Amino acid sequence: xxxxxxxxxIGWIAALLVAAGAFTFGAVDEGPPKTNADRVRAxxxxxxxxxxxxxxxxxxxxxxxxxxxxxxxxWVDEGRSDAYIRDQLVxxxxxxxxxxxxxxxxxxxxxxxxxxxxxxxxxxxxxMLRSGRSEQAQxxxxxxxxxxxxxxxxxxxxxxxxxxxxLVARSSGSRSAGGSVSGEIRVTSRELIFEAQQRLxxxxxxxxxxxxxxxxxxxxxxxxxxxxxxxxxxxxxxxDTAAEYLDDAIAVDPAYPDARLFRAIVALExxxxxxAAQELAAFDSLDPPPYAEELLAQSQVRERVAAARxxxxxxxxxxxxxxxxxxxxxxxxxxxxxxxxxxxALAGRxxxxxAVQLLDWVLESRPGDPDVLAGRxxxxxxxxxxxxxxxxxxxxxxxxxxxxxxxxxxVYRAFARWQQADIAGARADLEAFDRLDHRPPDLDRLVExxxxxxxxxx
Amino acid sequence: MSEPDRRERGAGMxxxxxxxxxxxxxxxxxxxxxxxxxxxxxxxxxxxxxxxPILGALAPPVxxxxxxxxxxxxxxxxxxxxIVNFFQSTCVPCIVEHPELVAFDERHNAAGDARIVSVxxxxxxxxxxxxxxxxGGDWPVLATGAREAAVAYxxxxxxxxxxxxxxxxxxxxxxxxxxxxxxxxxxxxxxxDP
Numbered sequence: 001x002x003x004x005x006x007x008x009x010i011g012w013i014a015a016l017l018v019a020a021g022a023f024t025f026g027a028v029d030e031g032p033p034k035t036n037a038d039r040v041r042a043x044x045x046x047x048x049x050x051x052x053x054x055x056x057x058x059x060x061x062x063x064x065x066x067x068x069x070x071x072x073x074x075w076v077d078e079g080r081s082d083a084y085i086r087d088q089l090v091x092x093x094x095x096x097x098x099x100x101x102x103x104x105x106x107x108x109x110x111x112x113x114x115x116x117x118x119x120x121x122x123x124x125x126x127x128m129l130r131s132g133r134s135e136q137a138q139x140x141x142x143x144x145x146x147x148x149x150x151x152x153x154x155x156x157x158x159x160x161x162x163x164x165x166x167l168v169a170r171s172s173g174s175r176s177a178g179g180s181v182s183g184e185i186r187v188t189s190r191e192l193i194f195e196a197q198q199r200l201x202x203x204x205x206x207x208x209x210x211x212x213x214x215x216x217x218x219x220x221x222x223x224x225x226x227x228x229x230x231x232x233x234x235x236x237x238x239x240d241t242a243a244e245y246l247d248d249a250i251a252v253d254p255a256y257p258d259a260r261l262f263r264a265i266v267a268l269e270x271x272x273x274x275x276a277a278q279e280l281a282a283f284d285s286l287d288p289p290p291y292a293e294e295l296l297a298q299s300q301v302r303e304r305v306a307a308a309r310x311x312x313x314x315x316x317x318x319x320x321x322x323x324x325x326x327x328x329x330x331x332x333x334x335x336x337x338x339x340x341x342x343x344x345a346l347a348g349r350x351x352x353x354x355a356v357q358l359l360d361w362v363l364e365s366r367p368g369d370p371d372v373l374a375g376r377x378x379x380x381x382x383x384x385x386x387x388x389x390x391x392x393x394x395x396x397x398x399x400x401x402x403x404x405x406x407x408x409x410x411v412y413r414a415f416a417r418w419q420q421a422d423i424a425g426a427r428a429d430l431e432a433f434d435r436l437d438h439r440p441p442d443l444d445r446l447v448e449x450x451x452x453x454x455x456x457x458x
Numbered sequence: 459m460s461e462p463d464r465r466e467r468g469a470g471m472x473x474x475x476x477x478x479x480x481x482x483x484x485x486x487x488x489x490x491x492x493x494x495x496x497x498x499x500x501x502x503x504x505x506x507x508x509x510x511p512i513l514g515a516l517a518p519p520v521x522x523x524x525x526x527x528x529x530x531x532x533x534x535x536x537x538x539x540x541i542v543n544f545f546q547s548t549c550v551p552c553i554v555e556h557p558e559l560v561a562f563d564e565r566h567n568a569a570g571d572a573r574i575v576s577v578x579x580x581x582x583x584x585x586x587x588x589x590x591x592x593x594g595g596d597w598p599v600l601a602t603g604a605r606e607a608a609v610a611y612x613x614x615x616x617x618x619x620x621x622x623x624x625x626x627x628x629x630x631x632x633x634x635x636x637x638x639x640x641x642x643x644x645x646x647x648x649x650x651d652p
Contacts, residue, residue: 050614063546063580064614071609092518092612094511254583254602278584335588371591438526 035217036076043072043082046099047089056099070251073221189219196228205232223253231262234269242266257288264301273308274338280305284441313342317358329365336362340375347379355379374399374408381416392416407436411443411452418455427456510612510620510631517542517622518610520575522603525583525590530598532575532622539572539645540622541636544613546581547589552617555635556593562638563597572645573597578604579616623648 044058049065057065057072068089075085089097196211209232215225230245243266249259264279280301288296296302316334320326329339339362346355359376366372373395380392393416399409414429430452433439447453512518520532520542532540543559545552559574566572576599578586583601590599600607611620614633621630621644630644 050612064608067580067605067608067613071605074606088610091511092610093614094509094612250582251605278582282582282584335592337588 036073037217037220039076039082040069040073040220043076043085044069046086047097048099050093050097070221070248074252077219077221189215189222189225192218193222193225193228196225200228200232205235208232221252223249223256223259226252227256227259227262230259230266234262234266239266239270243270254282255286257283257286257292260286261288261292261296261301264305265299268301268304268308271308273305273312276301276305277309281441284445309341310345310348313338314345317342317346326361329362336366336369336371340371343375343379347382352379352383368402370399370403370406371408374406374412377416378408378412381412381419389416389419393420405432405436407433407438407440407443410436411447414447414452414456415450418452423456426452430456510628512611512620512628513631515628516626517620517628518607520577520600520603520607522600522606524598525578525586525601528598530575530600533626535573535575536626537624538570539566539624541572541574541641542607542611542620542622543574543576543636544579544608544611544616544618545576546579546616547585548581549616551635553593555617556595558635558637560593560595562636562641563595565638565642572641575600577607579608579613621645 041058045056047057047068049055049057049060049062050068051062051064052060055065057068059065072085075088086098192211192215196208196215199205199207199211209229212225212229212232215222216229219225226245226249230242230249233245234242243263246259246263246266249256250263253259260279260283264276264283267273267276267279283292283296316338320332320334334342339358343355343358346352346358356376356379359372359379362372363369363376377392377395377399380388380395383389383392393413396409396413396416399406400413403409410429410433414426414433417423417425417429430447433443433447517532517540520530522530524530532542541559541562545555559576562572563574574595574597576595576597578599578601586599586601611618617635619632619636620628621632621641623629629648632640
């Protein structure tokens with residue numbers, strides 16, 4: 001009969017097993033999130049969608065889950081800790097949102113009770129084994145001591161080596177081949193965006209897209225990377241995906257003009273003139289930088305949006321005209337801006353009477369609407385007929401009597417007074433318009449393009 | 459072995475096994491009982507949704523820029539009742555609710571004792587501008603900073619409204635549409651003399 005292995009042999013075997021286990025763990029464990037995007041994804045999986053059954057924030061696409069994901073991206077990019085994000089969400093949505101219940105308060109029982117139960121069971125089992133063994137007392141005290149020593153060494157080695165293995169795995173989790181042991185291999189998203197721009201300059205679209213993707217991994221809430229990733233996607237013909245990137249960019253930063261401009265272009269290419277007009281209006285309200293204005297001019301977005309808007313509006317009017325009995329304006333899907341655009345389009349093709357009739361039809365449902373009244377007055381002012389011009393001024397007077405700061409009323413009446421050679425009156429209206437806190441950009445452009453400012457100041 | 463011996467030995471094993479089973483079952487049963495107690499004494503899922511951890515707490519920040527570009531900070535309205543209303547221009551209950559908010563604003567605008575701030579939820583500024591142009595309403599509508607506010611208040615859908623007391627504490631939450639009379643009733647109840 002062979003003797004038992006010595007304590008040293010057992011210790012070595014245990015050390016080898018633990019070392020192998022630690023290295024295996026290090027190789028298999030994914031480690032901490034490598035990028036901010038990874039971290040957002042991991043965090044989103046840790047929280048329950050507040051209004052969905054059994055779905056995490058990462059899985060759900062309801063508005064509240066989307067908003068939480070976007071806010072998580074902002075927090076992560078700001079460098080907030082997981083604990084901070086967890087605290088914020090629990091403070092707002094209660095502990096039910098957290099898939100990992102906290103270790104304090106009543107909720108801690110979720111963790112404590114199973115451990116207590118397992119510990120209790122283990123204690124009972126040990127007690128039973130010991131009592132059974134004591135009934136069969138063995139005299140080999142030396143052998144027992146060796147076994148006890150071996151057990152102590154094994155436990156110590158397991159603890160030390162396991163701890164070391166965990167530390168190594170954690171520190172090397174994001175290390176690439178050739179990387180340092182510290183695991184710090186990141187470049188900034190700004191550098192990646194710069195690299196993408198350079199690649200784009202050399203015509204390397206795939207390389208640019210890859211660089212923007214990397215930038216978004218590091219900083220998922222980068223409006224610039226989202227915008228240009230969306231723009232390049234649209235140039236590859238995938239308009240729906242491009243729209244998603246651009247919508248995300250606008251959600252992150254509604255005041256980023258490039259995103260608005262590209263979204264308008266994509267909407268145009270999707271055949272949605274109304275959405276394109278909205279984005280262009282938003283772009284105009286942002287005081288865009290010169291390069292964006294140049295891009296706008298080159299791509300003729302304004303002209304294309306106007307043409308699409310007019311076409312949409314005329315199609316809506318033609319559809320109404322084709323009906324045996326035209327419904328009331330309030331019973332249609334048309335809104336006031338669309339009606340005004342349709343009236344402009346009708347007037348533009350020479351149907352002044354039809355344009356006026358269209359706005360009268362709107363006024364039946366919305367009597368006294370200042371925008372519609374101003375639009376009707378403006379049609380008459382531009383008719384070239386002195387009598388209609390005077391009538392148009394009456395409409396504009398009515399608008400401004402009700403609201404002296406109505407921007408359209410002020411600009412249109414300034415034009416009317418200019419035509420009537422009332423330069424002082426035109427100047428007064430224009431100065432009142434200039435004093436407004438918020439001047440619609442299209443009216444600003446109208447004033448400049450038609451030379452009104454130069455005319456009244458001379 | 460005789461039959462009585464087997465019966466006697468079997469009976470002895472059964473007693474031992476039963477005792478061990480009792481020892482093992484005891485901690486498990488205790489743990490399960492405590493878990494059941496914890497779960498049974500909690501509010502139902504619906505009650506928790508209708509409630510909110512921010513009720514009774516200082517109102518989370520509502521700050522940023524409005525749809526007209528003006529800065530807004532809820533703290534500047536300390537000393538007044540404030541309805542913080544989360545909404546979306548395309549949501550039908552929000553459209554139904556809106557005239558009630560207009561009525562509430564008209565009742566209190568002159569006195570300035572109660573105000574409304576709307577917060578855009580998952581919507582575009584352009585849609586919201588159009589919404590207010592069509593449906594009326596002349597109070598601040600937060601655009602920039604709206605998502606931060608929605609998440610801080612734990613908004614789960616729209617419309618959703620919170621009443622902030624003059625002290626700055628959130629005292630009431632309404633899932634779904636509000637009415638002008640309903641809000642006034644809440645304020646009246648909270649300010650009623652003893």
